[in-house]
Amino acid sequence: MTREHWGSKLGFILAAAGSAVGLGNVWKFPYLVGQNGGAVFVITYLVLALTIGAALILAELALGRAAQKDPVGTFANLRGGAWSLAGYLGVLSGFLVLTFYSVIGGWTLAYIVKMVDGSLMETGLDLTGVFNGFVSNSVEPLIYHALFMLMTVLVVLRGIGSGIERCNKFLMPALFLILVFLAVRAVTLDGAAAGVEFYLRPDFSKFSGDTLVAALSQAFFSLSIGLGILITYGSYLDRSQNIQRSTLWIIVLDTGVGIFAGLIIMPAVFAFGIEPGAGPGLTFITLPGIFQQITGGILFGTAFFVLLLFAALTSSVSLLEVPVAYLMDELQLSRKTAVLVLGGVAFLIGIPSSLSFGVMSDMTLFGMGFMDLLDYLTTKVMIPAGGLAVCIFAGWIVWPRISAEVSNDGTLSFPLSTIWGWVLKVIAPASIAMIMVYGFLH
Numbered sequence: 001m002t003r004e005h006w007g008s009k010l011g012f013i014l015a016a017a018g019s020a021v022g023l024g025n026v027w028k029f030p031y032l033v034g035q036n037g038g039a040v041f042v043i044t045y046l047v048l049a050l051t052i053g054a055a056l057i058l059a060e061l062a063l064g065r066a067a068q069k070d071p072v073g074t075f076a077n078l079r080g081g082a083w084s085l086a087g088y089l090g091v092l093s094g095f096l097v098l099t100f101y102s103v104i105g106g107w108t109l110a111y112i113v114k115m116v117d118g119s120l121m122e123t124g125l126d127l128t129g130v131f132n133g134f135v136s137n138s139v140e141p142l143i144y145h146a147l148f149m150l151m152t153v154l155v156v157l158r159g160i161g162s163g164i165e166r167c168n169k170f171l172m173p174a175l176f177l178i179l180v181f182l183a184v185r186a187v188t189l190d191g192a193a194a195g196v197e198f199y200l201r202p203d204f205s206k207f208s209g210d211t212l213v214a215a216l217s218q219a220f221f222s223l224s225i226g227l228g229i230l231i232t233y234g235s236y237l238d239r240s241q242n243i244q245r246s247t248l249w250i251i252v253l254d255t256g257v258g259i260f261a262g263l264i265i266m267p268a269v270f271a272f273g274i275e276p277g278a279g280p281g282l283t284f285i286t287l288p289g290i291f292q293q294i295t296g297g298i299l300f301g302t303a304f305f306v307l308l309l310f311a312a313l314t315s316s317v318s319l320l321e322v323p324v325a326y327l328m329d330e331l332q333l334s335r336k337t338a339v340l341v342l343g344g345v346a347f348l349i350g351i352p353s354s355l356s357f358g359v360m361s362d363m364t365l366f367g368m369g370f371m372d373l374l375d376y377l378t379t380k381v382m383i384p385a386g387g388l389a390v391c392i393f394a395g396w397i398v399w400p401r402i403s404a405e406v407s408n409d410g411t412l413s414f415p416l417s418t419i420w421g422w423v424l425k426v427i428a429p430a431s432i433a434m435i436m437v438y439g440f441l442h
Contacts, residue, residue, distance in 0.1 A: 003068060004160040005236050011165035012237060013246055016061075017253035018168040018314030019229045021175070023104060024222045026311050027283045029258040030265035034276030036214050037206030038198040042262065044207070044215040049223065049255050052216070052431055054247055055423040056225045056387060059394035061243045062402040064234025070325040071228035074235065078398050086389035090228025091326045093382040095342070097227065098319040099349040100371045102152065105312040106144030106354075108305055110134060111284065115302040120288045131284045136358035145350055152316040153343035156324060159335060160236055164317055171310045172253070178307040179260040185300055186267040195270030199262055213438045216431055221379060223254055224315070226387035228322045235325070242412060243405075257311070264304070283308070320346070384436045388429055395425035 006012040033041050067074035072087035114120045120130065135141055155167045187196055224230060237243070268290050269276050291301035320342060327338035352360055356369035365373055394402050399421065407414045414420075 019318030022315030039202035060230035061234035105148035192267035195267035
């Protein structure tokens, strides 16, 4: 089976950035900023993304291009033995995330509909009740979960060039246009200046160990590290691509989305006197209340949830592509068979995640519902373990091979090679271990 490749450098960069840009950028980043001191969190996050994040992205792209295989095949081909388990961990992590990510993507679709039909714009509406009533419904969220999964499947079915690359060439520019449009509106609200100041002027007295860990976790998880995505996307690269430059572009685009999302939400919540660290409910409960109070609220609210949908879809496509590549590479299945089987299974596993907010809310394990349990296992155990494996494997086991890959066998200058190696071998593993310990204790 001939291996597919990206049609252009731009297409790859947009697809790789799209895999990193997700709900975490638009939904999670702004409320973490609010909870962790505003601008001081933003600065900490940017520093960590440009150091530890860059080191791991570069390593994963180099590993994938060197092996020209899915994550399992990459570890097996470059060294083999027990290292293949690290590849399986990445494939399984991404697939499990997809199962509940699609449920949340479905919520986003539902809120686009609720915005367009005006049902979220009634004065005095109990928005908490609306959200809780929706997610606890046994049928409606499943319909939207199915629709979101279908959208994901249809993109991945068309392959790398005609599907994933073409999709991201449309979605990523559209996403940035909506971001700029909403940010301009947010910063011109009466009272928004206080939010802009909170977001952009650092108060270093607010820096703490919690700020560092939260920024490190967000930098790590928002860049799609440890999921096998960038290894898989790297495997579709040709040998002429400059992956140093690609890594920089991925980080710039990914962090840019998070920064602009904060410029939408922080000025808005300050303008309306809302607590900036309101938490996960900020998106589905707090923001619709703001849209009710501004001129053209239906337009801006719809644009915001379309933005959220685009971000979710670019990530879900990459989460599905990883196990699809595994079935195609290792089991020689056709793309169509692999996509349809995995899409169907992911939808089925997502059903108890959705129902865990309703009829299955009393069914818990270790005190957690089904979705919360999957979220905990993936984000606090499996993904960090996968990232740690990448650090050790790339930094200590196959270092000469990936060093050559990053410099295109010596044809490209890489003046930061020594620093990259130091971060990959020492700083990144220690940081990931800190995330894991902190996750277990909290």
